[in-house]
Amino acid sequence: MIRPPISIVYAWRNVLARKASTLVTTLGIAVSVTVFIVINATADGVSRVAVSSGSPRNVLVLASGATSAELSYLDTATLNRIRFVPGLERDANGDSLASVELVLPVAMSRASAGKKTGSARFETLRGVTPQSFAVHDGVRLETGRFPQAGGEVIIGTLVAGQLGVGIGSEISAGNQVYRISGTFDAAGQVFAGEVWAPLDSLQSSSGRRGASAVVLRLPQEDQTEAMVQALKASPGINVSPRTEQAYYREIQVVAGPFAALGNFTGSLLGLGAVLAGMNTLYAAMSRRTRELGTLRALGFSRYFVGGVMLLESLVVGVIGGLSGSGLALYFDGFALNLLGLSFVLSMPLATVAQGFSLALLIGVLGGVLPAYAALRLEISQALRQA
Amino acid sequence: MTRVLGRFWTYARVVRKQLARNPRRTVLTFLGLVLSFFLYTGLSSVLATLNQLLEQSASETVLVLGPRNDVGGLFRPELPRSYLPTVRETQGVVAASPVRVYFAEGRRESMPVIAALGIESETFFSIHRPPSVTDDELRALRGERTAALVGQPVLEANGWKVGDKITLRPPGGIGAPLNVHLVGDIAGDDRRVGAAVLVNIDYLEDVAGDAGRTTFIQARIARAEFAGSLSQRIDEIFTNFSVPTSTTSEKAHMANVLSSLSEAFGALRAIGYLALAVTVLVVGNSVSMSIRERTVEIGTLRALGFSKTWVFGMVMGEAVLVSILGSVVGTLAAFGLLASMQEGQGLPITLVVQSRILLEVIPLSIPVGMLASLQPVVAAVRMPIANALRYAG
Numbered sequence: 001m002i003r004p005p006i007s008i009v010y011a012w013r014n015v016l017a018r019k020a021s022t023l024v025t026t027l028g029i030a031v032s033v034t035v036f037i038v039i040n041a042t043a044d045g046v047s048r049v050a051v052s053s054g055s056p057r058n059v060l061v062l063a064s065g066a067t068s069a070e071l072s073y074l075d076t077a078t079l080n081r082i083r084f085v086p087g088l089e090r091d092a093n094g095d096s097l098a099s100v101e102l103v104l105p106v107a108m109s110r111a112s113a114g115k116k117t118g119s120a121r122f123e124t125l126r127g128v129t130p131q132s133f134a135v136h137d138g139v140r141l142e143t144g145r146f147p148q149a150g151g152e153v154i155i156g157t158l159v160a161g162q163l164g165v166g167i168g169s170e171i172s173a174g175n176q177v178y179r180i181s182g183t184f185d186a187a188g189q190v191f192a193g194e195v196w197a198p199l200d201s202l203q204s205s206s207g208r209r210g211a212s213a214v215v216l217r218l219p220q221e222d223q224t225e226a227m228v229q230a231l232k233a234s235p236g237i238n239v240s241p242r243t244e245q246a247y248y249r250e251i252q253v254v255a256g257p258f259a260a261l262g263n264f265t266g267s268l269l270g271l272g273a274v275l276a277g278m279n280t281l282y283a284a285m286s287r288r289t290r291e292l293g294t295l296r297a298l299g300f301s302r303y304f305v306g307g308v309m310l311l312e313s314l315v316v317g318v319i320g321g322l323s324g325s326g327l328a329l330y331f332d333g334f335a336l337n338l339l340g341l342s343f344v345l346s347m348p349l350a351t352v353a354q355g356f357s358l359a360l361l362i363g364v365l366g367g368v369l370p371a372y373a374a375l376r377l378e379i380s381q382a383l384r385q386a
Numbered sequence: 387m388t389r390v391l392g393r394f395w396t397y398a399r400v401v402r403k404q405l406a407r408n409p410r411r412t413v414l415t416f417l418g419l420v421l422s423f424f425l426y427t428g429l430s431s432v433l434a435t436l437n438q439l440l441e442q443s444a445s446e447t448v449l450v451l452g453p454r455n456d457v458g459g460l461f462r463p464e465l466p467r468s469y470l471p472t473v474r475e476t477q478g479v480v481a482a483s484p485v486r487v488y489f490a491e492g493r494r495e496s497m498p499v500i501a502a503l504g505i506e507s508e509t510f511f512s513i514h515r516p517p518s519v520t521d522d523e524l525r526a527l528r529g530e531r532t533a534a535l536v537g538q539p540v541l542e543a544n545g546w547k548v549g550d551k552i553t554l555r556p557p558g559g560i561g562a563p564l565n566v567h568l569v570g571d572i573a574g575d576d577r578r579v580g581a582a583v584l585v586n587i588d589y590l591e592d593v594a595g596d597a598g599r600t601t602f603i604q605a606r607i608a609r610a611e612f613a614g615s616l617s618q619r620i621d622e623i624f625t626n627f628s629v630p631t632s633t634t635s636e637k638a639h640m641a642n643v644l645s646s647l648s649e650a651f652g653a654l655r656a657i658g659y660l661a662l663a664v665t666v667l668v669v670g671n672s673v674s675m676s677i678r679e680r681t682v683e684i685g686t687l688r689a690l691g692f693s694k695t696w697v698f699g700m701v702m703g704e705a706v707l708v709s710i711l712g713s714v715v716g717t718l719a720a721f722g723l724l725a726s727m728q729e730g731q732g733l734p735i736t737l738v739v740q741s742r743i744l745l746e747v748i749p750l751s752i753p754v755g756m757l758a759s760l761q762p763v764v765a766a767v768r769m770p771i772a773n774a775l776r777y778a779g
């Protein structure tokens with residue numbers, strides 16, 4: 001049987017001998033690792049939604065000067081000119097694949113018997129046609145059916161989960177109450193956090209004849225840039241076209257500050273854990289000075305003595321790192337809504353590994369100075385310690 | 387009184403000397419406390435800043451009336467201005483004024499959209515008058531049909547100045563353009579209209595059409611506690627009119643908007659509390675280690691006649707003192723960082739760095755210190771004197 005080295009056994013037993021102190025330091029490390037991982041995973045979630053939304057074959061057309069679909073308005077004449085531009089992919093009936101959409105940010109909540117029942121949160125209500133499913137890759141009806149009457153909507157799976165609603169439930173959007181006729185999935189795209197209503201019904205209820213945007217589908221990916229330039233140069237059409245993927249990638253601007261916040265907060269908490277670990281190890285060293293002197297007298301080198309002190313701190317770091325990573329994984333699969341963007345929290349292995357590395361770093365930093373002090377112990381002085 | 391002060395001074399000296407006995411432990415515990423309170427203060431300031439944005443830009447004494455069946459409607463005015471006399475006559479309503487929204491393109495492509503608000507200058511400013519707007523500017527707005535007041539950020543972003551005659555065009559060129567004469571500016575820190583263009587509603591109606599209609603009506607009420615009941619009464623009055631209304635307080639409306647950030651707020655708050663909770667454990671651990679090393683000494687003090695209360699107070703006093711010092715330094719460091727960020731980055735919002743946060747956070751350090759040291763101190767004073775004197779660690 002392979003016996004572990006004495007240093008590891010010695011370090012492990014000393015960690016167990018002071019359970020209360022070990023627990024406190026481990027908790028401090030676990031908290032900083034959890035915060036670091038969760039906040040970075042949130043930033044990663046925002047980026048993931050931004051990158052995975054939109055199709056490489058789609059061109060999104062907004063009104064000139066509009067920076068988002070919510071602030072864009074295209075009148076019917078412009079819509080008709082854009083929808084029938086040449087070069088678009090066609091469906092089985094030979095119609096151009098162009099999805100006309102009206103996008104409205106509204107306060108939504110659960111409803112019952114025509115009245116609001118839950119607290120409101122801002123989500124996107126999008127007026128669409130059945131053609132929208134052909135234009136938006138990965139969006140498919142999961143349960144139920146497309147709305148067939150005014151007053152009906154379909155709801156993205158993320159929003160359904162957050163509001164706790166399903167087919168047949170009612171939701172209040174703005175000042176109207178709708179009945180859910182179906183749910184749809186969107187393969188990790190931003191649409192999974194939206195509610196879709198029939199375009200003509202939404203136009204009628206909002207008093208608009210136009211729409212916010214048109215999404216054009218091209219036969220090939222490499223045709224999108226040419227379409228964007230053609231629309232920009234087209235006389236009489238004053239619009240702001242771009243590829244759909246480029247539009248959604250702009251959401252990523254939110255992710256940067258969030259990741260920075262995660263790194264900063266995790267580091268601050270980690271520094272606190274370093275100080276706590278250092279405190280604990282110095283106290284342990286002062287209690288065991290005679291013991292360490294005895295080890296030196298028995299022939300163990302000063303590097304062994306310093307090394308086991310460092311190893312003890314590292315063991316605490318490992319325990320804290322495993323605990324923190326495990327706690328962070330508990331949040332895996334949580335649905336979040338940040339600035340109107342809905343997504344599922346996912347813990348990528350790289351982020352968890354970074355969190356665990358932070359724990360190891362905390363363990364090392366917390367043990368370096370006490371280990372150095374132990375390394376410099378003189379045998380005679382240590383044995384005389386009361 | 388002198389005796390009490392004398393005893394307190396002796397007690398304080400003992401506490402100070404005890405802390406100096408193991409300076410390394412004291413410094414490490416102090417630094418840990420500084421970090422925790424630094425983080426807590428920083429997070430509290432961020433939350434206070436966001437709450438202040440809500441309070442300054444929204445009021446509980448201003449109600450907003452919109453069409454009931456409109457879904458997020460800002461593009462088309464539907465509410466009849468003829469509702470105004472009825473709203474004004476409603477008991478509890480002090481003033482009412484229509485607001486019609488008109489969106490315009492920035493001067494160049496990629497510039498942000500401009501929000502122009504058509505207002506009745508006679509009644510709008512009785513609900514909210516930006517402090518920076520002078521009487522002369524008001525007179526100019528009322529005296530000229532095409533006059534406009536512009537928020538300073540809009541002026542700077544579009545390269546305009548007071549006195550210019552400009553044209554506001556709707557996005558996509560859909561709709562009639564609005565030619566206005568800029569007669570005054572509004573300070574950018576006015577949360578309500580600091581980033582808008584105020585024009586005369588009658589002129590806006592003549593240009594954009596839909597005469598007699600407005601986007602929403604603002605109503606100032608006498609008392610905030612009646613906001614809910616007045617909103618309901620107003621909606622009941624108009625329930626059978628051509629355009630039924632939906633009335634809410636400005637603050638409730640803004641709160642809905644900020645609810646999209648509620649999960650982020652909750653997370654920030656949770657992190658702040660976690661930092662404090664871990665601090666309590668860390669300080670408690672430090673006190674435990676200190677007591678363990680001084681158990682024989684504590685037993686000796688007890689044997690000499692010092693009471694349990696005295697020993698209790700001495701040890702807890704050390705923890706509370708370090709906690710207070712750590713919170714003062716941590717809070718001031720957080721304020722320093724926030725102030726330098728405000729200056730260096732030129733943030734568009736004013737970060738809240740107020741003495742009231744100082745007065746909230748620093749007293750928090752006392753229960754933190756007390757809670758942290760409670761268990762180890764109680765265990766130490768309850769130990770029989772003989773056991774304490776025999777304690778070998």
